[in-house]
Amino acid sequence: MGDAEARLTAVRDVAAANGTLAAAAMRGDRSALEALWREHRRWVAAVLLAHKSAGDQLDDLLQEVAMTLVTRIDGLRDPGNVRAWLRTVAINAARASARSGRVRPWHRTTGDVPAAAPAAARREHGLDDEAHRLLGLAAELPAPYREPLLLRAVQGLSGRTIGAIMDLPEATVETRIARARRMIRQRLEELEAPRRRDEAAAPAGPGFEGGLTG
Amino acid sequence: MNERIEVLISRAVDGQAATAEWDELAAAAATDPDLWRSLALTLRDRSGFDRAVRAAVDVAEAVDVPAAEAPPRGGADFARAPGPRHRLIVPLRTAGWAAAALVALAWTVSHLAPRLSGPPRPVITSNLSGASAAELLSAYLDRGRQEKLVVGELPERILVDTQSAPSGQGYELLYLRQILERAVVPDLYGVTGRDELGRVMPVRFEGPASPPM
Numbered sequence: 001m002g003d004a005e006a007r008l009t010a011v012r013d014v015a016a017a018n019g020t021l022a023a024a025a026m027r028g029d030r031s032a033l034e035a036l037w038r039e040h041r042r043w044v045a046a047v048l049l050a051h052k053s054a055g056d057q058l059d060d061l062l063q064e065v066a067m068t069l070v071t072r073i074d075g076l077r078d079p080g081n082v083r084a085w086l087r088t089v090a091i092n093a094a095r096a097s098a099r100s101g102r103v104r105p106w107h108r109t110t111g112d113v114p115a116a117a118p119a120a121a122r123r124e125h126g127l128d129d130e131a132h133r134l135l136g137l138a139a140e141l142p143a144p145y146r147e148p149l150l151l152r153a154v155q156g157l158s159g160r161t162i163g164a165i166m167d168l169p170e171a172t173v174e175t176r177i178a179r180a181r182r183m184i185r186q187r188l189e190e191l192e193a194p195r196r197r198d199e200a201a202a203p204a205g206p207g208f209e210g211g212l213t214g
Numbered sequence: 215m216n217e218r219i220e221v222l223i224s225r226a227v228d229g230q231a232a233t234a235e236w237d238e239l240a241a242a243a244a245t246d247p248d249l250w251r252s253l254a255l256t257l258r259d260r261s262g263f264d265r266a267v268r269a270a271v272d273v274a275e276a277v278d279v280p281a282a283e284a285p286p287r288g289g290a291d292f293a294r295a296p297g298p299r300h301r302l303i304v305p306l307r308t309a310g311w312a313a314a315a316l317v318a319l320a321w322t323v324s325h326l327a328p329r330l331s332g333p334p335r336p337v338i339t340s341n342l343s344g345a346s347a348a349e350l351l352s353a354y355l356d357r358g359r360q361e362k363l364v365v366g367e368l369p370e371r372i373l374v375d376t377q378s379a380p381s382g383q384g385y386e387l388l389y390l391r392q393i394l395e396r397a398v399v400p401d402l403y404g405v406t407g408r409d410e411l412g413r414v415m416p417v418r419f420e421g422p423a424s425p426p427m
Contacts, residue, residue: 028378037279045271058270062277070279074376131266138263152228153260153267159230175217178224181256188259 019080026074033073037066040083043165044090046154050147051094054139064093083165137184145180148173215252223249227257358395365394 021039024032041062048061068089076085138146151162159170159177166173222239225231231239243249345353358364368391375388403416 034279041274041277042271045274046267049267049270059273059277062274063280066277066279130262131269134259134263134266135270138267149263150267153264154271156228159225174221174225174230177228178217178220181224181259182220184263185255185259 019078019082022073022076022079022082026076026079033070036082037069040086041066043151043155043157044086046150047087047090047147047165048094049135050143050150051091053094053098056094056097061090061093061097064097065090068093083161084167087165134184137187138180140187141180141183145176145183148176149180152177215246215249219246219249219252223253223256226253227260355393363395365396368392368394 021032021036025036044065045058045062048058048065052058052061065086069086072089076082138149141149148162148166148168151157151165157165159173162168162173163170168176219239219242222231222235222242225235226239239249239253355364355367359366372390372392373387374390377386378384379386401418403418
């Protein structure tokens, strides 16, 4: 079996498993519902990260999505399409929260630290300065590029799986990820350019002049 | 660097590239040695970025599916029906003034009920035998309107709970029906104060001054 066929089979197996879990959850199987959420919550968090506003807390939005999963799963039309449904729920939650203009204290949650937070707090939340800078650069990307990049980063999801989630062709997903990386690289080079210029302009330190004597 | 090469590099650093794609990349690198530098930089960027994203979403590990009995976090108030079944949660967001008005009305009515309803009347049962609950409710609404007690029933019914029907076909619904009734009271009190022992103290509502003659 070739690489592509093996990946397709793997995706189908996962879809079938998810469809089975979703169907069981729709019938009221609590353990299936919990397993379904555990299976998907990390990439759902990545979607929320891609679409939420800066002031919103990731764990609060996750709670809302989890609540919607509990209360609305029985309305899911196709159990095999639970990923796309969860993505829609997550995006709606992020947008609704942004529209509501709710203000929350920055220190309440982990996983999302505003730029104004002290460096010590960012480290406490598991994000060093470099990680924070990279996430900030990702936040500058247009959403169509940001989301597939985050989905690839969080769980190494294949282009086909991301395409199924976002309803995009696999080739489009791969192109957007590549472009997103190029934009981040260009932005990093812009940010690092002043430092490089300063280093290039600094006078050379004392060193060996001429050859060895003796 | 053209976009096709960028996509190949991106798939290569993600471990998604197939053998043919690696061959294509190697062939392109034969004429563009800078391609390997781009690959290395992309790999470095990806490593740091993936680490950052995974750290940021680690919070998801602490978010579980809410239990049926536990109230949700966040600012909304929800009504839940008990039992280990799926719930359709109905938000009952009430502003502070509305909640206070409900409490005030309950307190006032409970204190003034004997004056409102008068002495207890004997229950008339002769015309009720054989009538269904729906018929009785309809009769109550009609009679209530005549007596100026009932304003009407709100068309919106609040769904509280759903579950599969006992017969196995269809669904069983639990819902609230809302009937608007009118009451005329001599005094109105608000529950806004507490005495030194912390007991709720009603405060009499002073209505607007009468218009000048």
